[in-house]
Amino acid sequence: MDQLQPYACLPETSRGRRFPEEAAPTRTPFQRDRDRIVHSTAFRRLVYKTQVFINHEGDLFRTRLTHSLEVAQLGRSMARTLGLNEDVVETIALAHDLGHTPFGHAGQDALHECMAEYGGFEHNLQSLRVVDHLEARYPQFDGLNLCFESREGILKHCSRTNAHALEQAEVDFPAAAAGVARRFLDGGQPSLEAQLCNLADEIAYNCHDIDDGVRSGLLLMEQMLEVPLFSRYARQALTQHAQLAQPPQQRRWLYESIRLMLSDMVYDVLKTTQAQLAESQPASVVEVRATKPLVLFSPGMRAETRELKKFLFDHLYRHDQVMDTMNRAKQVVRDLFDAYLETPAEMRQDSEPAGDITLQRRVSDHIAGMTDRFALREHARLTGKTLFHV
Numbered sequence: 001m002d003q004l005q006p007y008a009c010l011p012e013t014s015r016g017r018r019f020p021e022e023a024a025p026t027r028t029p030f031q032r033d034r035d036r037i038v039h040s041t042a043f044r045r046l047v048y049k050t051q052v053f054i055n056h057e058g059d060l061f062r063t064r065l066t067h068s069l070e071v072a073q074l075g076r077s078m079a080r081t082l083g084l085n086e087d088v089v090e091t092i093a094l095a096h097d098l099g100h101t102p103f104g105h106a107g108q109d110a111l112h113e114c115m116a117e118y119g120g121f122e123h124n125l126q127s128l129r130v131v132d133h134l135e136a137r138y139p140q141f142d143g144l145n146l147c148f149e150s151r152e153g154i155l156k157h158c159s160r161t162n163a164h165a166l167e168q169a170e171v172d173f174p175a176a177a178a179g180v181a182r183r184f185l186d187g188g189q190p191s192l193e194a195q196l197c198n199l200a201d202e203i204a205y206n207c208h209d210i211d212d213g214v215r216s217g218l219l220l221m222e223q224m225l226e227v228p229l230f231s232r233y234a235r236q237a238l239t240q241h242a243q244l245a246q247p248p249q250q251r252r253w254l255y256e257s258i259r260l261m262l263s264d265m266v267y268d269v270l271k272t273t274q275a276q277l278a279e280s281q282p283a284s285v286v287e288v289r290a291t292k293p294l295v296l297f298s299p300g301m302r303a304e305t306r307e308l309k310k311f312l313f314d315h316l317y318r319h320d321q322v323m324d325t326m327n328r329a330k331q332v333v334r335d336l337f338d339a340y341l342e343t344p345a346e347m348r349q350d351s352e353p354a355g356d357i358t359l360q361r362r363v364s365d366h367i368a369g370m371t372d373r374f375a376l377r378e379h380a381r382l383t384g385k386t387l388f389h390v
Contacts, residue, residue, distance in 0.1 A: 005083035007282040009191050015148035018132075018173040019141045030087035033150040037091055040137070040144060042098040042130045043068075048371035049097075050104035050329075051205075051212070061212045064097045064104075067204060071096065074266065075200040079193065081270055082277075088193040089200075091146070092153030096197060099126025101368045102375040103329035110333035111364060118360040124156045126368050128166075128180070134365060149285075151180045153194030158184045188289045195295035199269050206308055207262045213316040214254055221254060227311050229304040233260035268301040328387045332379045336367050339382040346382060 004010060011028040024032050037043055046065035062070075072093035079089040100123045101107030112121040128151060132143040146154075158166070163181035170178035183190060210230065213219035225231045234257040238245055244253035276294040288294065297305060316322065340347050340363040347366045357365075370378070376388055 003083060004085055006284055007192060007277070007288050008083060009085040009088045009149045009193050009285055011085075013285070015176045016174065017145045017147055018170070018177045019145050020174070021145065028087060029147050030085060030091060030150065033144075033146045034087055034091040034094065036144045036146065037094045037098075037131075040098070040131075040135050042135060042369065043094065045369065045371050046097060046100075048373055049100055049102055050107070050372055051208075061215070062208050064100055067208065068094050068097055070204040070208060071197065071200045074204055074262075075193075075197050078196055078200065078266060078270060082192070082196070082273060084193050084196060088149050088153065088191070089197055091150045092194055092197040093200060095131060095146075095150070095154050096127060096156065096201060097123070098130045098154075099123045099128070099368060101333065102370045102372045103326070103333065106326035106329045107333050107367075107375075110330035111337070111367060114334060114337040115360060115364050118358060118364075121364055121368070122157065122159075122162070123368075124154070125158060125162055126365075128155045129365070130369075134369070148177050148180060149191055149193070152183075152190050153197055155180055156194075156198060160184060183289065189291065189293055190289065191285050192288055192295055195293060196269075196273075199295055199297065202305070203262060203265045203269075206305060206312070207258050207265075209312055209316060211254065211258055213312070218319045218321060219316055221250065223315060224257075227308055229308050230257060230261060233257045233264070236260055265297070265301065265305070268298050269295065272296050272298045272301075332375055332387055333367060335383050335385075336375065336379055337363055340366060 009030065011030060014029050016029075023029070027035070043065075046068060047063055049064040051062040051064055051067050072090045075089040075093045076086045078084075079086045101111050101121075103110075108121065108123050115121045130143075131146050131151065131154060134142075135144050136142065138145070155166075158181050163184040166181035167179065167185070170180070182188065189195065210219070210224065214221060214224070221234070225234055234253065237253055237256040237260060241252075241256065243249055244256065273295045276296060280291055280294060282288045282291060282294070296302070341359065344359060344362070347363070367375070380386055
């Protein structure tokens with residue numbers, strides 16, 4: 001479907017940017033946003049940031065960059081079928097993890113603990129902070145000055161406290177381009193493109209974490225067959241291709257099982273969302289924001305994906321080997337935070353801090369922007385310890 005539906009994010013009705021700019025002669029505002037993300041420093045760093053396995057643990061495991069590319073592919077494919085704006089979906093998908101720390105969720109948890117008395121740390125909020133403040137590329141403003149619709153989608157979660165703070169920080173900007181956190185106070189919804197990215201993200205990490213988990217040897221196909229959702233597609237793959245049961249074909253069996261599962265998840269979202277749209281019949285993105293969530297799994301698929309996520313949590317994310325790695329990664333982050341707080345000059349930054357912020361937030365920004373391997377090098381330099389052999 002090439003034509004955008006009236007409930008999509010339309011370039012001509014965009015709420016615009018916080019700092020007005022002249023229109024680009026050959027690109028829509030949303031295409032311009034996507035290009036700014038791709039050329040940003042934070043985006044390049046994602047190639048060396050952990051998804052589940054730390055970068056040095058293997059060259060073929062997903063990173064935050066490859067994960068973001070997979071989310072973008074899934075999101076664009078579904079957006080095309082639903083008549084949504086692919087450029088907005090791609091922008092959100094490529095930017096949604098820009099605020100992630102080194103070492104994945106372990107790094108985030110450790111940094112949140114360090115910042116507990118200073119406002120905490122949350123990677124969705126940090127992703128918005130990256131595109132609003134921390135990217136230093138333009139002479140007229142800090143950040144990338146993205147459109148409201150892109151910023152709205154990047155801010156996937158937000159506490160009421162942080163939402164109030166964001167609202168207050170935007171009072172000096174044009175009213176149309178402000179209010180990116182308003183929905184967290186009023187109970188509204190983001191655009192359909194943002195809702196779609198949330199599910200594309202979930203589909204991507206559920207599927208590729210199975211792949212990486214089996215590749216690592218921490219998960220076995222025999223274990224995965226105990227999960228009803230995965231087992232259904234694994235047995236379907238054998239029914240269609242009996243040769244996959246042979247040991248030399250095990251890797252192809254895994255890939256085909258994941259492919260079938262991923263495809264069915266996508267089709268489930270499309271069918272369920274199309275039914276929701278037919279029932280609600282929103283006439284514009286404004287009406288989308290004022291109604292219930294519309295981009296959804298069916299109840300059956302939602303229940304099965306939750307069961308899959310619980311399995312991955314218990315058997316992969318909390319595997320003894322992963323936990324050992326994550327505990328050491330947390331120690332790296334805590335040590336870095338303490339070292340920089342004690343001697344701020346050790347933060348060898350190539351730009352001025354963004355805005356009038358505390359030293360603790362400066363340290364948090366600095367650590368959050370690190371890649372895995374840079375964090376390890378800095379940790380060794382500042383502490384003389386080697387917690388990982390890279």
